[in-house]
Amino acid sequence: QVHLVESGGGLVQAGGSLRLSCIASGSGFNINAMGWYRQAPEQQRELVATITDGGRTNYADSVKGRFTISREYPKNTLYLQMNNLKPEDTAVYYCNARYGILSSWGQGTQVTVSS
Numbered sequence: 174q175v176h177l178v179e180s181g182g183g184l185v186q187a188g189g190s191l192r193l194s195c196i197a198s199g200s201g202f203n204i205n206a207m208g209w210y211r212q213a214p215e216q217q218r219e220l221v222a223t224i225t226d227g228g229r230t231n232y233a234d235s236v237k238g239r240f241t242i243s244r245e246y247p248k249n250t251l252y253l254q255m256n257n258l259k260p261e262d263t264a265v266y267y268c269n270a271r272y273g274i275l276s277s278w279g280q281g282t283q284v285t286v287s288s
Contacts, residue, residue: 185287
């Protein structure tokens with residue numbers, strides 16, 4: 174199983190920036206795609222951004238132009254650069270990795286944006 178550990182969350186004022194990181198560990202797995210998801214209180218978990226092993230990216234409309242997802246090989250480290258943060262970006266952010274028919278989640282990192 175792939176183990177994921179996120180870091181980089183915190184408290185920031187509106188308009189500020191944060192960079193999230195996710196380190197994937199585990200041997201014998203070929204990770205096909207990775208992504209960031211978020212869950213606000215009393216809300217369902219939603220997609221923020223994904224990136225395939227070919228580098229193709231996909232973003233939620235709400236973060237396009239503000240967030241950038243990237244992946245570092247061969248460390249299998251995933252990043253999310255978040256600029257111009259808004260209070261509505263406040264949520265727990267989760268890293269996800271897909272390998273074959275399996276998927277792993279990290280424990281999440283809290284992002285809080287104050288107005």
